[in-house]
Amino acid sequence: MSLLLIILLIIIFLVLRFFNFHRAKSVLLCSTILLTVLISIGVIPKYLLDKLQQDYVAQAPIHWQDNNAIILLGAGLEKVGDTINNVDSIEPPFHAFSRIYAAARLYNECIGTEQQCKIIVSGGDTQKLGDTEAAVYKNRLVSIGINAADIITEPNSLNTWQNAQFTSDILSKGDFDNSVLISSGLHIKRSQLYFEHFGVRATPIRADYMSATVSFIPLGYNFALTDFALHEWIGFWRYDIYNMIGANQKRIDAGDA
Numbered sequence: 001m002s003l004l005l006i007i008l009l010i011i012i013f014l015v016l017r018f019f020n021f022h023r024a025k026s027v028l029l030c031s032t033i034l035l036t037v038l039i040s041i042g043v044i045p046k047y048l049l050d051k052l053q054q055d056y057v058a059q060a061p062i063h064w065q066d067n068n069a070i071i072l073l074g075a076g077l078e079k080v081g082d083t084i085n086n087v088d089s090i091e092p093p094f095h096a097f098s099r100i101y102a103a104a105r106l107y108n109e110c111i112g113t114e115q116q117c118k119i120i121v122s123g124g125d126t127q128k129l130g131d132t133e134a135a136v137y138k139n140r141l142v143s144i145g146i147n148a149a150d151i152i153t154e155p156n157s158l159n160t161w162q163n164a165q166f167t168s169d170i171l172s173k174g175d176f177d178n179s180v181l182i183s184s185g186l187h188i189k190r191s192q193l194y195f196e197h198f199g200v201r202a203t204p205i206r207a208d209y210m211s212a213t214v215s216f217i218p219l220g221y222n223f224a225l226t227d228f229a230l231h232e233w234i235g236f237w238r239y240d241i242y243n244m245i246g247a248n249q250k251r252i253d254a255g256d257a
Contacts, residue, residue, distance in 0.1 A: 039226050040218035048229035049212055053185040056206040062106070064113045065177035071202060072103040073163050073183045073191060074123020074133030090131045092140060095184065098208035100140050102182050106205065107146055119146065120170055122154040122163045160187070160235065161194055165249070168198035178203075185209040186228055190235045197239075199252030 038044045075096035080089050092100065103119050110117035119141065123133025134153035142148045154170060157163045171179060181202035183191045192204045212225045242248040 037218070040220075040222055041216060042212040042214040042219065042222045042225075045212035045222050045225035045229055046214055048233065049186055049210055049225060052189050052229060052232055053206065053209060056185060056188055056204060057209070059205060060203050062109075062180055062203050062205075063178065064110050064115045064117075066115060067175060067177045068110050068115055068117045069171060069174065069176040069179040069202075070103055070106050070110070070117065070119045071167055071179060071181045071195075072099055072119055072121045072137065073160070073181070073187070074121070074126075074137060075099055075184065077125075077127055077129055077131070077133055077136055079127075079129050090129050090136055092133075092137060095208070096137070099182055099184065100137060100144075102205060102207040104141060104144055104146055106180060106182070107150070118150050118152050118174070118176075120152045120154060120167055122157055122167045124156050124158050124162075126158050160191055163191070164194035164198045164200065168195070168200050168252075171200060180205055182207055186232055190232050190239075193236070193239065197248070197251050 035044075074092075076093050078091050078093045080091050103121075107117055107119055121134045121137045121141070123137065125132045132153070132155040134155040138148070138151045138153055141151055152170060152174075154163075154166050157166045179200060179202040181188070181191060181195060181200075182205050185206040185208050188204050188206045192202070195202055210225065210228065212222055239248070
């Protein structure tokens, strides 16, 4: 995404050069160079990521009640080929395991208080692999000792908005007193916004933290970090625009669902 933006700016620069817009061409060239440098040395990704995650550095206190829901958001799937046995398996990607671990940790903490606790795993077959995130993540949770009877799957959502929409339906029918929302650090802010839109006031818990280090040495990895962060910020802007034009479903106040 960030590279595409830079390529677009270069194309615009070439067009301006072709039509001899010298002043605009110079401004655009300097802006493109500056943008590329600030991304590559980590200044821009650090700013964007910090703004997304800084409110969630410390874990918010969780007050377990009689009937608790731990909402685990999927982070995609990977199709892993076994060339020796000629068998493919579908697994969570590496960045999903922090979310799975966090859900299991909080579940064990919750049942340790002798309260009722369910894990709601939300995620459909977003990559058309033939299995859903909800089912695959549930299997992982069961394999590390979580009671299968305490796992509820939401297998239809294909994005964060639908995670919130479909999970809110489950919560409204489950008579839950308390809910906890688990996702990655850079994703939790947007997830919380979407869930609150559907009337879900959940305690947000980040499962991990992604940071960029400012360095005098340009790093290609910083472009990837910028893309991750921009994906989240575009989600915020899209939400605001859809609200302005009335494209979003009507907001539900907490307690009305």
